[in-house]
Amino acid sequence: MTEAKRPGELKLKHLFQPGQIGKFKTKNLVKYGACCVSNYNGRDGTISPRELARMRVIASTGCGIITNQGAYPDPLGEGKAYFRQVALFDDKFLPQFETIAQYIHDHGAVAIQQILHAGRYGGIDLGYCIQPSVVPQTLPHFRPPREVTKEQIKAIVQQHADAARRSIKAGFDGTEVTSFMGYLLANFNSRFTNQRTDEYGGSLVNRGRFMRELIDGIKQATPEHPLVIRLNGAELMDRWGGNTEDECFELMQQAVDCGVDMISVTVGWQEAPESSIGRDIAPGHWNYLSAKAKKMFPNTLITFGNRLPNPVMADECIRDGVFDFWEVCRPLLADPELIHKAADDRLDEVRRCIGSLNCLSRLFRDLPYTCTMNPALGHEVEPEYHITEATVKKRIMVIGAGPAGMEAAITAKKRGHEVTIYEKGDRIGGNLAGYAANDLARPDDLLSIIRHYEVMAKKLGIEIKFNTEANAKFMRSVLHQYDVCIVAAGARTDMAAFRHIEGFNLLVDALDISTGKVKAAKRLVMVGGGKIGLTLAESLTKAGHEVVVIEEDKRIAGDVIPSFKWRHSAWIEEMGIKTLTSTHLVKATAEGATVKNAKGEETFLPADMVVISGPRKSNHDLFNEFQWMIDELHGAGDAVIARGIDAAIHEGYRLGVRI
Amino acid sequence: MEDAFLDCAGWQAMLERADIPTASAWIGVLRREDFTSHRGTLLVWRRESDGGIARVTVALREYQDAAGPDVALLLVVDGAAVATLRDQGLATMQALVRQGKLHPYILKTMDQLEDAGLSDFVEDLGLVFPKH
Numbered sequence: 001m002t003e004a005k006r007p008g009e010l011k012l013k014h015l016f017q018p019g020q021i022g023k024f025k026t027k028n029l030v031k032y033g034a035c036c037v038s039n040y041n042g043r044d045g046t047i048s049p050r051e052l053a054r055m056r057v058i059a060s061t062g063c064g065i066i067t068n069q070g071a072y073p074d075p076l077g078e079g080k081a082y083f084r085q086v087a088l089f090d091d092k093f094l095p096q097f098e099t100i101a102q103y104i105h106d107h108g109a110v111a112i113q114q115i116l117h118a119g120r121y122g123g124i125d126l127g128y129c130i131q132p133s134v135v136p137q138t139l140p141h142f143r144p145p146r147e148v149t150k151e152q153i154k155a156i157v158q159q160h161a162d163a164a165r166r167s168i169k170a171g172f173d174g175t176e177v178t179s180f181m182g183y184l185l186a187n188f189n190s191r192f193t194n195q196r197t198d199e200y201g202g203s204l205v206n207r208g209r210f211m212r213e214l215i216d217g218i219k220q221a222t223p224e225h226p227l228v229i230r231l232n233g234a235e236l237m238d239r240w241g242g243n244t245e246d247e248c249f250e251l252m253q254q255a256v257d258c259g260v261d262m263i264s265v266t267v268g269w270q271e272a273p274e275s276s277i278g279r280d281i282a283p284g285h286w287n288y289l290s291a292k293a294k295k296m297f298p299n300t301l302i303t304f305g306n307r308l309p310n311p312v313m314a315d316e317c318i319r320d321g322v323f324d325f326w327e328v329c330r331p332l333l334a335d336p337e338l339i340h341k342a343a344d345d346r347l348d349e350v351r352r353c354i355g356s357l358n359c360l361s362r363l364f365r366d367l368p369y370t371c372t373m374n375p376a377l378g379h380e381v382e383p384e385y386h387i388t389e390a391t392v393k394k395r396i397m398v399i400g401a402g403p404a405g406m407e408a409a410i411t412a413k414k415r416g417h418e419v420t421i422y423e424k425g426d427r428i429g430g431n432l433a434g435y436a437a438n439d440l441a442r443p444d445d446l447l448s449i450i451r452h453y454e455v456m457a458k459k460l461g462i463e464i465k466f467n468t469e470a471n472a473k474f475m476r477s478v479l480h481q482y483d484v485c486i487v488a489a490g491a492r493t494d495m496a497a498f499r500h501i502e503g504f505n506l507l508v509d510a511l512d513i514s515t516g517k518v519k520a521a522k523r524l525v526m527v528g529g530g531k532i533g534l535t536l537a538e539s540l541t542k543a544g545h546e547v548v549v550i551e552e553d554k555r556i557a558g559d560v561i562p563s564f565k566w567r568h569s570a571w572i573e574e575m576g577i578k579t580l581t582s583t584h585l586v587k588a589t590a591e592g593a594t595v596k597n598a599k600g601e602e603t604f605l606p607a608d609m610v611v612i613s614g615p616r617k618s619n620h621d622l623f624n625e626f627q628w629m630i631d632e633l634h635g636a637g638d639a640v641i642a643r644g645i646d647a648a649i650h651e652g653y654r655l656g657v658r659i
Numbered sequence: 660m661e662d663a664f665l666d667c668a669g670w671q672a673m674l675e676r677a678d679i680p681t682a683s684a685w686i687g688v689l690r691r692e693d694f695t696s697h698r699g700t701l702l703v704w705r706r707e708s709d710g711g712i713a714r715v716t717v718a719l720r721e722y723q724d725a726a727g728p729d730v731a732l733l734l735v736v737d738g739a740a741v742a743t744l745r746d747q748g749l750a751t752m753q754a755l756v757r758q759g760k761l762h763p764y765i766l767k768t769m770d771q772l773e774d775a776g777l778s779d780f781v782e783d784l785g786l787v788f789p790k791h
Contacts, residue, residue: 136733136764140772140781239759241695273757555782566785573754 008345012311014318015326016343019064021301022226022261024110024173026064026325029318030339031303033264034067034114034176035329036360037082039368040378043125045072045080045087047096050368052103053381059103061332062339065325066109067176067228068100070116073163074156078130079184081118083366088115088163094170101171112228113167114176115160119184120145120193121270131187132210133195138240138271141364153200156184157213161221174226174261177214181276182235182269185211189251190235192242204247208254215258226261228303233265233289236272245289252293262301264327265290277330279355280441280567281307290323303327309353311342333359334373348455354445357563358646364562372646373449375407375653387657390415394483394632394659397422399470399622402430404637404648405488406453411656413460420482421462424469428453430490431638432645434514435532438539440571449645472625484632484659487622488652491642494617498527503588503610510536510613520545521608525593527585529556531644533613534568541575548605549579550595556581559644585610616642632659664690664702664741667717674704674715677749681706681713684731684767684775688744689722691762694735697724726766731775733764753785 009016019026040050059066071088072079080087087093097113104111121142123129129143130152136145148156164175179186187193188210194201200209211229218227231252235242243251252263267286268276275281290304305327308314314326331338334353341350351373359369371377379385394417398405401423413419427433429450436446457464468474470489493509501507510526512518514536522545526537529551537547549556549572556572556579557565572579582598588610596602619639626633636655637648663669685703693699701722706715726733734752736744740760743751755761763784765772772778 136766138762138764140765140767140769144766144768240762273759569753569785570757573757 006343006345008341008343008347011345012315012342015311015315019325021065021110022174023224024226026110027108028062028064028339029325030063030314031065031264031305031325031327032058032061032063032067032332033303033305033327033329034069034116034178035333036363036369037069037085037116038378039082039084039363039366041084041086043084045077045085045089045093047086047093047100050378050381051086052096052099054378055100056103057336057380058332059100059107059109061336062107062343063109063328063332065112066104067112067114068097068104068172070114070178071163072122073115073117073159077123077125079117079119079122080124081116081121081183082363083124084368085116085124088113088166089159091166091169094166097167097170097172105171110174111172112174112176112226113164113170113172114178115163115167116178117156117160117184119187120182122184130184131193132201133193135193135195150198150200153210153213157210157217160214161217164218164225164227165221168222168225174228175218175222176228176230176264177218178230178264179232180230180264180266182271185214186232186235186269189231190237190242191247192235192237192240204250205254208251211251212254212258215255215260219259228262228264229255229260230264230266231255232267232269233286233293234267236268236274236276239273242269249292249296252297256297256300260300262303262325263293263297265293265302265304265306265323267306275567277307277355278357278441278563278567279445281355282442283307283309284313287317287322290317291321294321294323301325305329307355309355311338311347330355330359333369333371333377336374349452349459351452352445352448354449355442356561356646358561361561361563372649375650385654385657387411387414390417390659393417395481396420396484396486396659397478397482398486398488400430400488400490400639401425401428401453401464401466402488402490402637402648403432403449403453403645404490404639404652405430405486406457407649407652408486408488408636408656409462410453410456410460411653412659413462415657417659419462421457421464422468422470422474423464423466426466428457428464431511431514434511434516435535438514438535440535440538440542441567470622472629475626475629479629482630484634485626485630486634486636486655487619487626487639488636488648489619489622489639491616491618491638493612494615495612496617497615498585498612501585501588506588506590506610508609508611510611513540513611520611522546523607524548524609524611525550525585525595525605525607527593527610527612528614529553529579529581530559530614531557531568532616534560534572536611536613537577538568538571538575541577547577548607549577550583550585550593550605551579551581552584554582554598561644561646618642634659663745664688665700665719667702667719669745670702670704671715671717673745673748674706674717679706679715679749680776680780681708682731682776682780684771684777685727685729686777686780687726687730687733689726689733689735690741691735691737693722698722701726701730703730731765731767731772731777732781733766735762735764736760752783756784
């Protein structure tokens, strides 16, 4: 009997149609992509209970194909890119891989194991990495290079074949090798890192030899099982001597000729001088690469998903022949229910991946990855992070409808508590609303957080009392109506820190401009080159204002997430925004600002308005006022320490699951 | 001088004006064509502390496929970048990197760069993190 279609499956009929890879049938055309590695595992490559718990969640995402994260195939660890990457160079690792394969099969998906030799980005524990040629690193994170010998090449091919055989032995249906994003396979393929003069270097045919041998080796080891290869459609390294797009596609042709079952088209290298998957790239931007691959290789399965977070767009792409399978990873880290919500026609409930790249920022600090939008990611093994029914149902008041307050409220409500939110403004979002509206990268991504909270508050029936300022008098009026108070009132600009400045009364709060409360003048001096000051300066400059940013620190963007610092620096430069670092405000007048640098030199900056964007100060007053007025008093987000959205969401959630 | 790249005095003048850190390792500059052909002339510079007095030293070396163990950072530049650096100073480096006109190669680990006094210099290149 045919299973009844869910409402969203009927709407997204292309995405939710069955497919096939090799001899294996898939329930839909969604492939979970092995998105970097989690860094949740043992330093010796063993899979941890934390990883198993996460994979149990990933297995249940509803994807037709699930790719397990890349395992390094060599015992030395030359292929190991991340501190806690899993290994597959010995049968001793198999039991946990068997468990993961079983999880995936239990949910009716095809299981693919990725084999990841990081090449130029590998040797994390060794103090060196191996490459086709000695091309020094451009990023200090990575290890100094050694040239790989021909004997080593043969051994590496064999290690990949052995790892593939082991994967199948563990119960996986197929394997995947990856060049993304600058790993060993890419190092051989690219002119940038392959400057060999033997049969593995020089011409495109020679550079592709390693890839062909790799494919051949794995195919011979596992002839009945599909092989996926991840190849760059664009390296974004051509300015530095890497492959052109045309060369990338010629390499794909070689892979097709060798009989790969699926090509996963990817974009960019770690060290590429431009963005590939951050939120400054518009969704769908790279689709043309996939469309080109599909057109060139109509008989080979093409999967793609770089910066394509939306199932509706993916459905259209499949309809239009842009690719055969939607390869999705980060959106499923943000919301593991994404595919089920799409199938149930509940896309309005999705927690969208906002492309903050918090995940990668942490990986390159050798930390386990986490997700801004999904506080439970990486904590699946901990019951404390699960949303379970509360033993004692409480009446909870939340002060502030920003991300911390909303997260706490929604989580607590799901557990059966009675929740009321008090918000002094007239909308959900707190300071995020003003910040998002000025974001140059993709305001819609940040605004999607607010929309998600609006939808969930409505669906869960959370009462929100707008235009209600919480203070001691208000608290007395609601005394004994609540068991718990969560202060999530955010942070404000610390204007008092400038009280000693001559012209203090002329200073304007950046938050008042970002929310439209105060109209920005034509010429401004922005005091503070952190994320708020920069975002507003960029937005105002785009709107035709003239802005000079001054920053006390010696660099701007000090509080910006590592993966986005360069983005602000680039915008500041491209837009010609003058920045004065190691500089502080001395005096403000109606004509401008006098500032002083580290050498003690004073400069007058003509301006119609002097705006203060930092430092920020948490709203601690409410804690003191409410301390003796309620049974439980908690704080979350910027109200505790001024930081940002990541901390706000995570703390709000952690409170919600605990109360 | 006809070839600005080889004009050590000119580089010295620019670097004296720049706020470069005192370092125990050299910064190397190599023309792209020399990098590609694996031979040519390597320009090296650093600010040293000599008896409490800081001074900039600039020198030329023969380059044959390796910058030498005392070089921590190799800046591979094209012709336009040479002129920009010489005329407008080190503040232009970030932009040159982004434009693909200056390609930095890091020859030491982060710890070694820190010990050599060059970690801030590298951070100023805006390259300390993969740019997704």
